[in-house]
Amino acid sequence: MSAGQIAALIAAGAFVLLVLLLAIPLVKLGRTLDEATIAIRKAHENADPLLTGANDTITHVNTQLERVDGITANAQAVSGNVSALSSVFTATLGSPLVKTAAFSYGVSRAIRARRKAKTGAEGKHSRLRGRNGTS
Structure with a gap:
């Protein structure tokens, strides 16, 4: 065997080792x-x-959202009816009640002022008597 053949055998052995x-x-x-292919197949089957x-x-x-929409529409109708009812109540009874409350408040203030003025006048006379020393 020549040196070239030995070199070729070594190169072939190195090439086999590299391939392995x-x-x-x-x-x-x-x-x-x-x-990975098996995992993808299983994921596809389970999807x-x-x-x-x-x-x-x-x-x-x-389906539930349609029911909620119906409930919301009914609640809106009820709130509109309550608003109309409160407007009617305010228009028919609210004004007379406010006037009655204002009148009764004014009357009670007038009575209190009159009582205060009456007791204040009596209180002044009694104080004057006490200062002068005469009873």
Whole structure:
């Protein structure tokens, strides 16, 4: 064997060793891709029931929202009726009640002022008597 043949054998051996060393990561990468493919397949299979459940949930929520819309419309109608009723009450009874309350307040103030003036006048005379020393 000549030196060139020996060099060729060494180069061929090194090339085989290089191929073997590169084959190990490629095999591991192939296994990883297989596992990823299996995981994606399982996720795809499990997605259909999830989407069906989500559609059912959304349908149920829409039904409940329609009911809430009806309740809201009824509450709005009731508040409008209460507002109209309070306006009618204010127009028919509110003004006379306010006038009656104002009149009774004025009368009570006048009576208190008169009593105060009466007791104030008597109080002045009694104080004057006490200062002069005469009873």
